[in-house]
Amino acid sequence: MELPQIPPMLATPGSLPPARQDARWAYETKQDGQRAVVSLPGDGTVLLRARSGRDITAAYPELAALGTALGSTPAVLDGEVLALDAEGRADFQLLQSRMGLADSPGLAARRAARTPVHLVLFDLLHLGDRSLLPLSYTRRRGRLEELGLSGPAWSTPGAVVGHGAEALRATREHGLEGLVCKRLDSVYEPGVRSRAWIKIRNLRTEDVVVGGWLPGRGRLGGLPGALLVGQRAAGSLRWVGGVGTGWSEAEREELAGLLRAAASDECPFDPVPAVAEARWVVPRLVGEVRYSTRTRDGMLRQPSWVRLRPDLTPEESSAYLPDGTA
Template sequence: MAPTAPLPAIRPMLALSGALPGEGEEEHWAFEVKFDGARCVTAAPGDGTVRLSTRGGNDASATYPELAALGEQLRGRPAVLDGEVVVLDDQGRPDFGLLQRRMGVADPRRAAHLSGQYPVHLMLFDVMHLDGRSLLGSSYRERRSVLAGLGLGGPHWSVPAFVEGHGHQAWETSLRAGFEGVVAKRLSSRYAPGVRSTDWRKTKHVVTLDVIIGGWSEGRGGITGLPGAALIGVAERAGLRFVGAVGSGLSDRERRDLARYLAVIPRDTSPFINPVGVPAPHWVEPRLVAEITLSGWTSAGHVRHPVWHRLRPDLTRLHDPRPP
């Protein structure tokens, strides 16, 4: 038997952020769930093994040992596949905070131990090379048909469904299910390695939330002495619960303004009822209310991907974090 040609190294195709295709053009697009995970290119030479690569091209095979059995399912079918590695929470939704506990672990014993605590699942959504033939020039619809024909499925990998021409339905379904958003892919699109293409669009669900500032952490570099992040909470019956820190989205002017406001309401102790875990925090009286956006909540009850929007002077002092 002739030796199998080596598999090509293929960088993942990337999506641009943008609005979903509107009415009148939906029929030309497919819609997939956007998973909150880490991109993974899977190369299976057909001999029962697999090599897992991160978006940056690093070998992650030892990091996710539970995915090794996928190679056996692809024995005799040399392939390069595209997908997303996730860790699912108790409700079956991807939780990036849990996945972070697995990422970058190279020690086999440590990775094996963590695989029992936080098992990963590989969501496969594309095939770029199969049986010695490149599929880069094939359309998305053709590639998905080929992928479905492989019959892949196991305890730690699957091929999620997609819908054609029903973007609004996909959007509403993903929102109700608690997923991060939707990726729209043009049905006729070819696979463009390493390119952030207009043929793939990602749209995230964004939630707006009013939070109470209970402290701040100092910035570094050019913002030394100013708030690098606001420590935020939500009022509950038991008191003010810490839900995270938000610094993304703050402009230099907003940092300076916030520093002036916080300087007149310092306090010596934390106003939060739960641990904060932020180094060298500065506590303040919980009087200022801010509006942030977020993509969801972590399993620990913290905001995911928080972005500062604005202060809410109209709501200041209206929230009392003390129990009634």
């Protein structure tokens, strides 16, 4: 059977629904992986498509057995491919070693032996000869759970109805990426970033020391387009990433003046990062950044600027890399 190609529905960033509407929503753990729409034609094969529509099946050979999980019943499912760390949490850095290998099946197989992936399934879009897109989330989710899809490299994690505040708190306590809130009566909107699905990312904040910057382009000419920031470890300032968002126009102007006054020909980071067009400064400015998580070598993922900390010197700040990082 030829199954429809369905682009995935997308969630809108936001916050928890009002408490009075809590019972109208389901809550699922937000996963840090690669989105995949999974087609099972019913002939024993499986086809995985990325959010872009690209065929990524060959990148994940350990998921091939999913093709027989429903016998001859065709289906299209929505899910996320994850690589799990030793504590069973999704680790995007681990997954990166598995991504982009759809055209290199031999290499994909070797990587699969070292870093296996796990597919979590959270929606059912088509079953048999029927589209489930017009059905409510509640009905689609019920049909998905009836399929009992659980195997060596795939599962169907549960969803919680109501209790959103408790669910969000649990993701924070367990160091998970966040929460996705889904309205119970919502239909599936292919390719749409919908307010019927809301994603909440758990963000952390830390102090950093500014050690350089990158010039902006276009209307930002002469102003910082990104700050290069670091934290101390083993007596040196280690680069932990570039921060390019989070400022108002006035704050960017203020930073430009401070950076010009602190200009230096010497890079303060050890080791020196390979960043083209970097402008270095004396590392005396402290700022606070918000970020989602760290890579295993200490780099900040998805950092954004919160505020300058003129009340702190680098020595007084908490800008230290955590133990065991970098």
